[in-house]
Amino acid sequence: MNSVIKYFKDIFYGVSTLWAGMRVTGKYFVSPGQIVTQKYPENRATLKMADRFKGEIIMPHDDNNQHRCTGCGICEMNCPNGSIEVLTNRVPNEDGKVVRVIDKHVYHLSMCTFCGLCVKTCPSDALAFGQKFEHAVFDRHKLTKILNREGSSLKKEVKS
Amino acid sequence: MSEEIIKDVIIGESDDYIINMGPQHPSTHGVLRLEVCLQGETVKYLIPHVGYIHRGIEKMCEASSYPQIIHLTDRMDYLSAHMNNEAVCLCVENAMQVEVPERVKYIRTILDELNRIASHQLWWCAFGMDLGALTTFFYGLRDRELILDIFEESFGSRLLHSFNTPGGLMHDIHPNFQKRVKDFITYFRKKLPEYDQLLTGNVIFQQRAKGVGLMSKEKAIAYGVTGPSGRGSGFSCDLRKHAPYSAYDKVQFNEILYNEGDTFARYKVRMDEMWESMNIIEQLIDNIPDDGFTAKMKPIIKLPAGEYFQRVETARGEFAVYIVSDGNKTPYRIKFRSPNFSNLFVMNELASGGKIADLIAISGSLDLVIPDIDR
Structure with a gap:
């Protein structure tokens, strides 16, 4: 007799525990409250990433097409996986002194792990993190970027 | 004599039915191959095969300077990335005898606990899914998303945030950080009982978890099973209590211990740890001192020649760093003791004699992260 009672008790206990779980899902089914899913490809126009978001590395230029990079190569030295190459030229300035001028700041996005050491260690704050995160391309050579723009020059106030 | 030894070493017989679970199997959470010997539906023994995602991180560290090592430790146990970072940073700071500001200690502790909650949440998701x-x-994932948003706002990345650096933090926390963490805790305190209603009390889940994969305390100690898996067997191994680092000596919390040693006990430890983590964060979040986010360090860090050791408690157990330095800017040798490697190899003992469906429950309850095993 006891085993029969236990049998039915177990059934009712099992159904009641399942009911407890179903109540939670049922509650959200009837009253979802707020929608937590991001409508990602549709909300591209309004989507704003966090200010510090590490999307890619960029070199900010001002309106006169001037940047702050002196070509010292500290970012290249600190990069753990060789995703930065700084190519420099030696040219004479107005005073006749030969100074180092940046030729190309090559950035391999495909190798970058976004550790942030280049941005942190740059002595003249020439590098920053960009917000762009849609990096998919069909040809991986497109992921090698040159950060300084065509015809750009060093800002006057930055000492090289 | 030699033949006898060989006979002992070969466990299987020629007519055993051997099946490979993995390397691509959804319930191994990564590329882990378990060679399972079956007798009908019963597991006779299993042999874990590791190395499918071996990247040679320890060797790579020998060619990297100390700040560069940090971002590699993210990629071992990616679900508790912050604790791995902290282990290396503490080791370097101890070796150089640098005293980091109090603010750094507080923030590191808060982030540890936030990361632990996020890790346990993902484990809860995946464990439920393993069992159907x-x-x-x-x-x-709905609640974990809120923690990841806090991380994204402060560090710029969601999972692999190399936020620690020897001597402090990369940059200061975001001004919104404290408010958002407090909002999250009030939100999550309401939502955590839902987890219990959904899964803990469920009769199907209880039947599959209770009494499955029994691990005695002796076995846990013998195999070096630490973290929530070890504490489910009554092995008191919480380093936050026994060897406090950062600000853990300033907070009051309980070490969660269960003595049953089955899958359900390991489940309960993690569920209770989420409550304790929220308690720890609440004690610290309002009292963050304001004395700078980094200590003064030399631009090129060179450790004095010698051997250094530091261990921390990650979401999965005891993570330890052992550095041998010869005085250069790169370590001579670095060794990581990862919790998952020890936790994996106890699986043969737990799963032998059980059913193959129990093997899924056991591997889920050990909470394995495969890149941490292979490094």
């Missing part, structure tokens, strides 16, 4: 409850996956 898909609903848990959505509910857990």
Whole structure:
């Protein structure tokens, strides 16, 4: 007799525990409250990433097409996986002194792990993190970027 | 004599039915191959094969300077990335005898606990899904998303945030950080009982978890099973209590211990740890001192020649760093003791004699992260 009672008790206990779980899902089914899913490809126009978001590395230029990079190569030295190459030229300035001028700041996005050491260690704050995160391309050579723009020059106030 | 030894070493017989679980199997959470010997549906023994995602991180560290090592430790146990970072940073700071500001200690502790909650949430999602409850996956990820948003705002990345650096932090926390963490805790205190209603009390889940994969305390100690898996067997191994680092000596919390040693006990330890983590954060979040986010360090860090050791408690157990330095800017040798490697090899003992469906429950309850095993 006891085993029969236990049998039915177990059934009712099992159904009641399942009911407890179903109540939670049922509650959200009837009253979802707020929608937590991001409508990602549709909300591209309004989507704003966090200010510090590490999307890619960029070199900010001002309106006169001037940047702050002196070509010292500290970012290249600190990069753990060789995703930065700084190519420099030696040219004479107005005073006749030969100074180092940046030729190309090559950035391999495909190798970058976004550790942030280049941005942190740059002595003249020439590098920053960009917000762009849609990096998919069909040809991986497109992921090698040159950060300084065509015809750009060093800002006057930055000492090289 | 030699033949006898060989006979002992070969466990299987020629007519054993051997099946490979993995390397691409959804419930191993990564590329882990388990060679399972079956007798009908019963597991006779299993042999874990590791190395499918070996990247040679320890060797790579020998060619990297100390700040560069940090971002590699992210990629071992990616679900508790912050604790791995902290282990290396503490080791370097101890070796150089640098005293980091109080603010750094507080922030590191808060982030440790936030990361632990996020890790346990993902474990809860995946564990429910392993046992056939898909609903848990959505509910857990919904709440984990809020922590990841806090991380994204402060460090710029969601999972692999190399936020620690020897001597302090990369940059200060975001001004919104404290408010958002407090909002999250009030929100999550309401949502955590839902987890219990959904899964803990469920009769199907209880039947599959209770009494499955029994691990005695002696076995846990013998195999070096630490973290929540070890504490489910009554092995008191919480380093936050026994060897406090950062600000853990300033907070009051309980070490969660269960003595049953089955899958359900390991489940309960993690669920209770989420409550304790929230308690720890609440004690610290309002009292963050304001004395700078980094100590003064030399631009090129060179450790004095010698051997250094530091261990921390990650979401999965005891993570330790052992550095041998010869005085250069790169370590001579670095060794990581990862919790998952020890936790994996106890699986043969737990799963032998059980059913193959129990093997899924056991591997889920050990909470394995495969890149941490292979390094």
